Amino acid sequence: MAVRLTVNGIKHTVEVESDTPLLWVIRDELGLKGSKFGCGKGLCGACTIHLNGQPVRSCSTPVEMADGGDVTTIEGLSSDGDLHPLQKAWVEHGVPQCGYCQSGQIMSAAHLLQHNPSPSREDIVAAVSGNLCRCGTYSRIVAAVESVVENQADHSSREEA
């Protein structure tokens, strides 16, 4: 079938079988390799992208379910050419080890911050708990997200003042 997708703001029409997981369309038809294949069953979160503003596991989302949808991947997380605040925090905190899960971790955290600019630690942990990291970078992920939350809070309190 011909599937229409807007990915990171760019419209595409791709001819693929309707049951093809969205992940493989993003990776192999559109050439965006940042979203990763880890389990194929929505169990590890390495393939997390945003579909119509919701975090979804693209490895187990048939592309037909995304037809006409708006997709954001790690490559499109920041639109202004600079790194997204979360990406900056990931670099500053030295989060990635092997790095393979980090696109998914960042996409889960980014969705949280879009909807809750001042999450508690429990909120952060809950938002990323579906994202596995075999290297064990969990504490730095939480610290990096918290630093973004704090910076934003500082920023908005300065603006208010």
Added chain:
Amino acid sequence: MSMNRRDFLKVTAGTSGGLVLSLSLPGCAGIQTGYDEKRGEWKPDAWLELTADDRVYFTLARVEMGQGTYTGLTTLIAEELEVEPASIQPRFAPVAPEYRNPLYKLQLTGGSTSVATSWQPLRIAGASARIMLVNAAASVWSVSPGDCRAAEGRVVHPNGTDTLSYGRLVELAAKQSVPDDPGLKPRKEWKYIGKSRGRLDAEAKSTGSPIYGIDVDLEGMVYAVVTRPPRYGARVRSFDDTDVRKMAGVLDVFEIERGIAVVADKYWRARKAQDRLTVEWDNSEALDVSSDQVFSSYHKAADEDPGESERSEGDFDNAAENAERLVEAAYEQPYLAHATLEPMNATAWYRNNRIEVWAPTQAPDLGRIAAARVTDLSPDEVTIHTTFLGGGFGRRLTNDYIEEAAAVAFRVGKPVKLIWSREEDTRHDFYRPAMLHRMQASVSDGQLTGWHHQIVGPQILDWYVRNAAPAQYPWAPKFLYDTLGRVGLMAEGIATPKDHSAIEGAIEYPYRVPNLDIRHTHTDPGVPVSWWRSVGFSHNGFAVETFMDELAHELGQDPYQFRRSLIDHEPRHLEVLERAVRLARWEEPAAQGRARGLALFRSFGTYVAQVVEASVDSGEIRVHRVVCAVDCGQVVNPDIVRDQIEGGVIFGLTAALYGDITFKDGQVQQSNFHDYPLMRHDQRPEVVVDIVDSNEEPTGVGEPGVPPVIPALGNALFALTGKRQRRLPLKAQV
């Protein structure tokens, strides 16, 4: 393989009667060094390349799989070269003798050896190049080199203002004589070593850059999947691909050594088509074990064969006979999968009688052998491009996935990417071996008088030499590969003449006990096994440190005081033990409903003590806090040491709480993360890492965080429940 290559290898009978291979190196492979006038590039050695336009490239001979070589080794060379590490562009090494790991004589990354084996050579390489650049500048200025200095990629004139960039100097530097003994900077002058500086690959890994093997994309690339036998060692008897070939996009279906390959224009099409395949397997030589049989066979072997003596001091039998009490315990530890988050994959392209392979591998020279083995090609007709690895943990020391990709590509003649599913990755691993440990201790007058440790299980090298030995002699003709495999790594008498994989961590038993008897009963159920983060230390750590805890309780002593009293002759052990205990407030009671457990263990030259605080809540084990004290000698990057130790803790806890690969009738029963779970965010403990400030030689940190946390958790659960668990994984209720 041509005759002239064969001539380099002479097989003779050695004096011991064993087969001895003597080899003369042809003028092969080496890395060209020197100045390239056309390109304006200077390669002072196999690692560095400096260009006229001020770029610095560093060839990284140890792969990056999360453990931090990309940053750590670049820091070493940057320190002496006097350039900012972030301004250096690391490149992954091609296969060449210069890039072999000197400890193994193979180009492999493992054993927590990267910093330890690079510490001197890379700093010397950086210093030599810097001295030659300074000498070049001094000759331009007609001043004494001793009055010049180097900083930030430039040589500074004695007047303190004039400078020449390295790029301007490369041509002249190449003509300087290579210093015999370039002195290395004293510690107090280090700018980069010992500092917590960011990882050089952090940005690429936070922005989704296509850097992993699975991301390789080539023009005209097709995709392959392989159906492998459910039972290890089975062969294809027949297969029916009629329906497969009717599926959209399918290009070919054929048998390779390990199963049936389905090749299609897209990955998903290959996967879907694979479902239509029917294969009849010949199971006559297939694995036929179940997990309970593995352990009963181990117990039987242990009864029948006391095993080879690996370390013996005093007379344990005599001590046991005269003891007031003999304490005994047996520990059973299961098979474990590596579960790298990036599944096994490789991309291969056969053209012009050569094959190129792009792969996340810990051993590119073995990958070359793997590709040669399954094609008509010789190893020097195989090029391996190493990518970043989405986790390694030892899994990618075995290049079975490269073998498969090469076999498919050799037939297809197009670039082919082979990707394993998670299910395939879980079921076709080379596992951390299941092991049995039988312990005995003799006790008299409240003192430990004897220690007996019988390790029962396979050796990993038995499974590994097949490709490892030919990789040491890549010019050896292929008909000799199997022979090389059998004579193994002993051939030159240089690499691991003894396989320590089963006994490491047991034979180094550090406590002061007068009578010691440590044995290995070698028995192999036929399950494919390999190195797994911390290898033998992973199971020996549990056996030794759990039994030490049992003995402390038997003797009515505090587990810390008991260990302390037997280790005061080992200052580095003692230091980390005392630090961990202090930091964890061992002497104070744990919070209500919680208990603490302790373990002290040295692996890969690094000393680690850990205190785990745990509870059982709603039928689940909850790990609250892990305090780690670490002595790994001099530290290149403290931040990476901390993240490796913390990562090791999570890895070890994952094994302790969930790790259990089981077999039923020769088949692995687990498949994906629902039945082979990894520790998640909401389960992680707080991890505190305290690093000892040291002037000792640096040792590895990728693995040593793993072994002690497993017994430390078990010991905490004993303190909590009064019930000793002697089989892993640990359970909330026993």
